[in-house]
Amino acid sequence: MRHLWLLAMVAGCGQDWTESESSGLRLLDTTRTSNLNGQHRLAFDVLEGETAFLVTIDPEAPQRAVFLDVTDSDKQTVFDIDVVSEAQRRLTGGQFTLSTVSLNWPIREQDGALTAGQWRTDVGIIDAEDLFDAGVDSTIRVAFKQDSDFTAGDVRARVVFVGSVGEDEEVVRATEAAVAQWQGLYANFGLNLTVRFDTNASTEPVGAPGESSGELFELLSSESDVGEVTVVIAERIADNPGIQGFAGGVPGPILPSDRSVMVLSAIDNGGGDLLFSEQEIVLLAETMAHEVGHFIGLFHPVELTFDTWDALDDTPECDTQASCEAAYSRNLMYPVPVCSRTACTPQTEMTPAQRGVMHRSVWAN
Amino acid sequence: MIWLIALLSVAQAKPLTADITTAFTPRHAGADCDAIHALGSLSTVVPALVETAETVTMPPWVGTRAAHCVSELISVDTVAHDAAIRWISDDTRSGYGLIMLDNLDSLPPEQALPLAQLAIEHATTSQSFRRYAVPRLDRSLHPAVRAL
Numbered sequence: 236m237r238h239l240w241l242l243a244m245v246a247g248c249g250q251d252w253t254e255s256e257s258s259g260l261r262l263l264d265t266t267r268t269s270n271l272n273g274q275h276r277l278a279f280d281v282l283e284g285e286t287a288f289l290v291t292i293d294p295e296a297p298q299r300a301v302f303l304d305v306t307d308s309d310k311q312t313v314f315d316i317d318v319v320s321e322a323q324r325r326l327t328g329g330q331f332t333l334s335t336v337s338l339n340w341p342i343r344e345q346d347g348a349l350t351a352g353q354w355r356t357d358v359g360i361i362d363a364e365d366l367f368d369a370g371v372d373s374t375i376r377v378a379f380k381q382d383s384d385f386t387a388g389d390v391r392a393r394v395v396f397v398g399s400v401g402e403d404e405e406v407v408r409a410t411e412a413a414v415a416q417w418q419g420l421y422a423n424f425g426l427n428l429t430v431r432f433d434t435n436a437s438t439e440p441v442g443a444p445g446e447s448s449g450e451l452f453e454l455l456s457s458e459s460d461v462g463e464v465t466v467v468i469a470e471r472i473a474d475n476p477g478i479q480g481f482a483g484g485v486p487g488p489i490l491p492s493d494r495s496v497m498v499l500s501a502i503d504n505g506g507g508d509l510l511f512s513e514q515e516i517v518l519l520a521e522t523m524a525h526e527v528g529h530f531i532g533l534f535h536p537v538e539l540t541f542d543t544w545d546a547l548d549d550t551p552e553c554d555t556q557a558s559c560e561a562a563y564s565r566n567l568m569y570p571v572p573v574c575s576r577t578a579c580t581p582q583t584e585m586t587p588a589q590r591g592v593m594h595r596s597v598w599a600n
Numbered sequence: 601m602i603w604l605i606a607l608l609s610v611a612q613a614k615p616l617t618a619d620i621t622t623a624f625t626p627r628h629a630g631a632d633c634d635a636i637h638a639l640g641s642l643s644t645v646v647p648a649l650v651e652t653a654e655t656v657t658m659p660p661w662v663g664t665r666a667a668h669c670v671s672e673l674i675s676v677d678t679v680a681h682d683a684a685i686r687w688i689s690d691d692t693r694s695g696y697g698l699i700m701l702d703n704l705d706s707l708p709p710e711q712a713l714p715l716a717q718l719a720i721e722h723a724t725t726s727q728s729f730r731r732y733a734v735p736r737l738d739r740s741l742h743p744a745v746r747a748l
């Protein structure tokens with residue numbers, strides 16, 4: 236019966252999707268070759284009761300992808316890359332050209348509710364010279380959630396200690412303590428965070444998502460459940476000295492890829508003594524919450540150039556360090572902790588619109 | 601005379617450490633050492649980087665970024681070299697010691713080998729340092745370091 240229904244859906248869309256279900260998400264998977272215009276023209280059905288979808292495009296390297304538009308079941312364009320780019324606001328990582336790119340819809344309350352019926356999206360496949368590239372294969376997944384309550388949800392994470400850090404009792408102790416605090420932070424936003432721990436014995440240096448360690452990240456993310464955020468704890472992030480945390484996407488990819496992880500550096504979060512003070516554990520918890528905030532779909536409310544903002548209505552567009560610190564010193568997604576050499580202001584708050592982005596994300600179900 | 605020089609270097613280092621701390625505090629900024637080195641001469645910037653690493657404790661990545669920039673100057677600056685020796689040997693600076701080892705391959709063998717030997721000595725007394733230091737030495741491009 237299910238088989239017949241699937242055949243009917245394939246005929247209805249005119250597109251070759253494989254349907255499955257995992258961890259409460261309906262999944263559509265396919266591989267597609269970019270057309271003569273260097274695009275994938277995707278169509279998929281949203282079912283009654285589904286409230287958000289997340290599309291990930293993973294083109295064969297070294298090509299990259301970018302979402303050009305999204306059209307709803309009434310054939311109305313709800314996302315247009317030209318409009319979004321002109322607004323100079325960061326709405327989704329889907330508006331940027333990346334090696335693996337994802338778009339969640341809806342993102343904000345004003346984006347409206349998902350409607351049942353056929354949705355379409357056009358995705359550009361981009362070569363090294365920033366030109367559309369025809370004949371490129373991509374792995375594609377669309378995940379749908381049925382979550383009618385955008386004030387409460389579940390986030391699942393799998394924390395993987397890679398290499399020696401898994402044998403370091405101090406790093407494990409600090410990570411477990413930070414996770415407990417991270418759970419408390421997310422609970423304040425209506426998110427129930429469940430975390431499981433794992434290890435991986437790789438002894439190679441761990442790099443940044445999308446830059447290096449691609450095979451490892453693809454493996455680790457494939458070992459996580461669908462919809463479970465993979466958090467990698469490494470000694471350091473190779474070739475990124477001093478970077479304490481790195482998320483693979485805004486939002487992160489919903490299929491296994493070299494970007495489908497969030498990486499944390501034990502040394503750069505523990506400081507010069509390799510020991511985690513109570514303050515460092517608090518900050519590590521905030522770093523986990525911040526980086527996974529990116530992975531779920533949040534941008535910084537303002538970048539530190541003070542001329543680039545997110546696309547949310549209730550995050551004020553400050554344009555100086557002083558005015559931005561006044562607005563955001565306690566905001567979890569502010570890109571800099573406000574510190575006094577030996578202590579930092581707790582960053583534990585999010586605006587209602589920021590919370591709304593998290594609750595609309597397929598990563599929070 | 602010596603106290604005057606010391607006083608001057610402290611007086612110069614203070615605003616620099618503040619600038620370095622500000623530059624290194626953002627979450628995603630990393631260690632842009634070229635920008636820091638451009639803030640002054642080696643004689644002012646390196647002491648400020650060392651002071652930053654040893655006195656700024658929050659956020660912890662300010663210190664690790666400062667230590668990384670120090671590691672890039674080991675071969676050209678004695679203050680940086682002395683800091684590297686101190687950090688590789690000091691169990692309370694083990695994190696910085698590992699950051700020094702991360703830059704070992706950029707040093708000439710005659711500088712890399714003594715630092716690696718210090719790391720081996722430290723590793724005999726500290727399991728946590730040994731856990732991370734030995735694989736770094738084993739991966740070194742210097743055959744003499746790998747042979748330790």
Ligand SMILES: [Zn+2]
Binds near residue numbers: 535570627
């Ligand atoms: Zn961030």
